[in-house]
Amino acid sequence: MSRFGGPDVLRWEERAEPHPGAHELLVRVYATSVNTVDCSIRRGEQAVALPAVIGYDVSGVVETVGPEVQDFVPGDEVFYMPELFSSDGSYAEYHVAAEKIVARKPRNLSHVEAAGIPLAASAAWEALIVRAELRAGETVLILGAGDTGLFGIQIARAAGAEVYVVCRPEAVALALQLGASRTIDLDTEDFLAVVQIESTDGAVEVVLDTIDGNSLRRIVQATKAHGRIASTVAATGSGLEDALARNITHHSVSVEPNRARLDSLCAMIQRGQIVPMIDSVLSLQDAASAHRQFEVGGMLGKLILCSVVAT
Numbered sequence: 001m002s003r004f005g006g007p008d009v010l011r012w013e014e015r016a017e018p019h020p021g022a023h024e025l026l027v028r029v030y031a032t033s034v035n036t037v038d039c040s041i042r043r044g045e046q047a048v049a050l051p052a053v054i055g056y057d058v059s060g061v062v063e064t065v066g067p068e069v070q071d072f073v074p075g076d077e078v079f080y081m082p083e084l085f086s087s088d089g090s091y092a093e094y095h096v097a098a099e100k101i102v103a104r105k106p107r108n109l110s111h112v113e114a115a116g117i118p119l120a121a122s123a124a125w126e127a128l129i130v131r132a133e134l135r136a137g138e139t140v141l142i143l144g145a146g147d148t149g150l151f152g153i154q155i156a157r158a159a160g161a162e163v164y165v166v167c168r169p170e171a172v173a174l175a176l177q178l179g180a181s182r183t184i185d186l187d188t189e190d191f192l193a194v195v196q197i198e199s200t201d202g203a204v205e206v207v208l209d210t211i212d213g214n215s216l217r218r219i220v221q222a223t224k225a226h227g228r229i230a231s232t233v234a235a236t237g238s239g240l241e242d243a244l245a246r247n248i249t250h251h252s253v254s255v256e257p258n259r260a261r262l263d264s265l266c267a268m269i270q271r272g273q274i275v276p277m278i279d280s281v282l283s284l285q286d287a288a289s290a291h292r293q294f295e296v297g298g299m300l301g302k303l304i305l306c307s308v309v310a311t
Contacts, residue, residue: 004044031115055090103262116302120147127230136160144210277301
């Protein structure tokens, strides 16, 4: 894109093939996915230099490697999350990445499936496992059943937690299938009332908020003293003073590339503990249409863009 604006600013253009540096890989991108941050950058809500290539998920095959690369050779199947804002993104046929952020693709996933993993699953892992330190036997309330929320359900269940999910009616069946023990209708039910009535001690140990930073005060009320809140959206309004009074920690989560995290997720995927949900698959050339579809909403799972016939 050479300007900010609506989906139509995304244009298919030919550029010179990039070349990897000493510690970098050139990856043939088989598939990428659409994320909220892609649309935010496209609209001009993030500081990036133009012209820009966006996209922050990659599944593909190593084409060439820099002279100092040690862990990969041409032909390796890999997946990773590119660095946000600081380099060209993955809406492209080729992408250059630092070796340190690249992981081997799960053997039991296609490129289409693997392309939906890196950013959203990493955000859920960072929020629940790293920041909130979710433990077996605890109860977690997840606000939202979008990309991050669906991975959050699976990661929380694998950690041995009980999961409440606030979602729209169309996501209820999928949330239950993935391991939620209780769904709360986003439009017609009060999550705070449900938690106070149905959960042990009338509150939960951990909250993952992926949709509603405006509800911080009510989220704090739904959290036990010494509990933990992790949010992938900006928290606004009051509520932090209440959290402080009850020794509740609040973590703002902005995920960064991390190979070790992807390796942990890969192990869970190969054990069947995490299954990527794919809503639809489009050609990379149809990125503008994909953004229009993404912003309408209502999807159950990831929207994937393929630059080749992915397998």
